[in-house]
Amino acid sequence: MDQFERLRPVGRLEKYSTARHQVGFYLNLAVAATYTLPNESTRPIKDYVFKACAAIIEEHPILSAIPAADDTQDPYFVRLPTIDLDQVVQFTQREQNSSSSTSTGDYDLSPDLDLQTILQSEHNKPFSAPNPFWRLHVLLDKEVNSRFTVALILHHALGDGTSAKSFHLSFLRALRSPSDGEISHTVETPRIPLLPNIEDIHPMSLSFWFLAKKIFQAKIYSPTDPGLWAGSKIQLPISTRIRLVPFSKKLVDHLRNACRQERTTITALLQTVYARALFMNIPKSFSRLNCTGAFSTRRFLPDIITEQSMGVYVADIEESYTRSSLFANDSVTFPWEETRRSRETIQAALDRQGADTGPSLLKFVNNYQEELCLSKIGQNRDKSFEVSNIGAVVLDEDPSLPCIQGMAFSQCASVMGNAIGVSVVTGGDGCLVVSLSWQDGVVEDDIMEASIETMKAELHSLAFRE
The missing domain is CATH 3.30.559.30 (Nonribosomal peptide synthetase, condensation domain)
Structure with missing residues (x-):
């Protein structure tokens, strides 16, 4: 880890999750969201996903950080200089007919079994340095080309459940911004400081x-x-x-x-x-x-x-x-x-x-x-x-813009x-x-x-x- 830029120390609450992960007691959390693109969207889904990932990495510096010395009592964050999206993002074709929970009546829904299978698998996979401590598993819909489900799997030292929800709101904003230009598979990480940990800004009395x-x-x-x-x-x-x-x-x-x-x-x-x-x-x-x-x-x-x-x-x-x-x-x-x-x-x-x-x-x-x-x-x-x-998640309903439909937090x-x-x-x-x-x-x-x-x-x- 000496080759990476050293950032701030891991805070106590962050260290709790770093320690649990290091000994195999708690591995990750996930928030998944199903996105629908407007009909005029013509580029491959992979291009939209990679473009959004690049924007989110620029917005949230914690996504470029991984904990070092996590087997000690003094871990610290280091910054990865680049992130290879081909290593972070996995695409899978759905086996079921729809990426939405299907209706079995006005009030009953059947579960998204493809997503359930993916989440169960992902929740049993730890993170390992020097790879990023987050990843995406994208489910492609076999019926509707403009619809896809993105599951964010996140190390709890990088973020909590609200953070994972925020990731998807950032993802949606990126989808709604102009998409001209070349899509890069390797993203240079931003040289901006991490946000402070909670005990540095709250008395926690x-x-x-x-x-x-x-x-x-x-x-x-x-x-x-x-x-x-x-x-x-x-x-x-x-x-x-x-x-x-x-x-x-x-x-x-x-x-x-x-x-x-x-x-x-x-x-x-x-x-x-x-x-x-x-x-x-x-x-x-x-x-x-x-x-x-x-x-x-x-x-x-x-x-x-x-x-x-x-x-x-x-x-x-x-x-x-x-x-x-x-x-x-x-x-x-x-x-x-x-x-x-x-x-x-x-x-x-x-x-x-x-x-x-x-x-x-x-x-x-x-x-x-x-x-x-x-x-x-x-x-x-x-x-x-x-x-x-x-x-x-409360959003405007504009059919001309990308939107989020169903979500799952696990x-x-x-x-x-x-x-x-x-x-x-x-x-x-x-x-x-x-x-x-x-x-x-x-x-x-x-x-x-x-x-x-x-x-x-x-x-x-x-x-x-x-």
């Missing part, structure tokens, strides 16, 4: 009571709850399984209206619904589920960081659900009061503006690989599932984190896609398949409630 609680749990006493379900013990190797579950715009609109009436949000609803779905499909001896969530801290940061910035600017929330609270009366009556409680938990975290969250505790870690990862092997995990919603399994990942995004077509990920051998396939069907059935029921 900890209250006395929050810190005292965490120290007590870590050093003195943290009782094991025999009623907690969190999959099997922490184990290697990682092998990610993925399922994509799409919901139509009509159904999502109904759910959003129901949430407004009940004074809650889609994210809180999804947390509650999936907790109920799990309880219905795991043994009744389990009485508690622990849920975590992630939210962007960009709204609390200086103006240098915006919603369009690529970097790692996230914090976490914690929530728990009990079987008795979710099924207080019977299995049919939905507990909207639990969704309101979940919304209040999320809002309280937002009100703290990034204070008292897990990332702030990283300052007390001496050895990221050993303390946060390797020492956990063989232990019980304490987190059941995570819901991470990166929101909706993550690889987390070896020492939640047993199940529930990642959510709403595309430009208004359809919401839930991506579920889990580690092979940690959660049984029949639990996953049954919980997915239960979740789908309950969301349909809530959308069309009287």
Whole structure:
């Protein structure tokens, strides 16, 4: 790495992902988007993709950076002088008939199985220097030449889920700009500094009571709850399984209206619904589920960081659900009061503006690989599932311009984190896609398949409630 320009040190939150990747505990995240070009577009899809990539590399300097010395406690970013797009971008012809989730009714969609297969494969592939720590897998539509799906696979030290969504908005802007000129396959990287890491621009403060609680749990006493379900013990190797579950715009609109009436949000609803779905499909001896969530801290940061910035600017929330609270009366009556409680938990975290969250505790870690990862092997995990919603993409509907239709946000399994990942995004077509990920051998396939069907059935029921 000595031949590359040395940039700034890797920040603590970035180092958390660098360490997890280095020991094989978490490999990457992905956001995919389906694009449609106007009818007058005549160049090969590859030209449009390469042109957009060159523009995005120029806009986001983190895409030219890779972590060096990632096996130490002092990693730093270096800049790649050039990026060979032929090495970064892979093109695959679809096997299915359409790149859009196909309709099976006004409110039902079938999943994009080609994309699901690609994402499952990509989530099991790590990055290696001196290659870039991001890549694209492009699915070409066999029916419509002007339609294609771009899956961005990203190392979490380079960006979070919002960053991956921002990549696609930059990609769309590049598609909409004039495309004259020669298309280069080798891009020279911009000589501009990286954006600062979060701890350099945010206090990441900890209250006395929050810190005292965490120290007590870590050093003195943290009782094991025999009623907690969190999959099997922490184990290697990682092998990610993925399922994509799409919901139509009509159904999502109904759910959003129901949430407004009940004074809650889609994210809180999804947390509650999936907790109920799990309880219905795991043994009744389990009485508690622990849920975590992630939210962007960009709204609390200086103006240098915006919603369009690529970097790692996230914090976490914690929530728990009990079987008795979710099924207080019977299995049919939905507990909207639990969704309101979940919304209040999320809002309280937002009100703290990034204070008292897990990332702030990283300052007390001496050895990221050993303390946060390797020492956990063989232990019980304490987190059941995570819901991470990166929101909706809202675009103008101009048929004369390239546009984004469906999207999907997914993550690889987390070896020492939640047993199940529930990642959510709403595309430009208004359809919401839930991506579920889990580690092979940690959660049984029949639990996953049954919980997915239960979740789908309950969301349909809530959308069309009287």
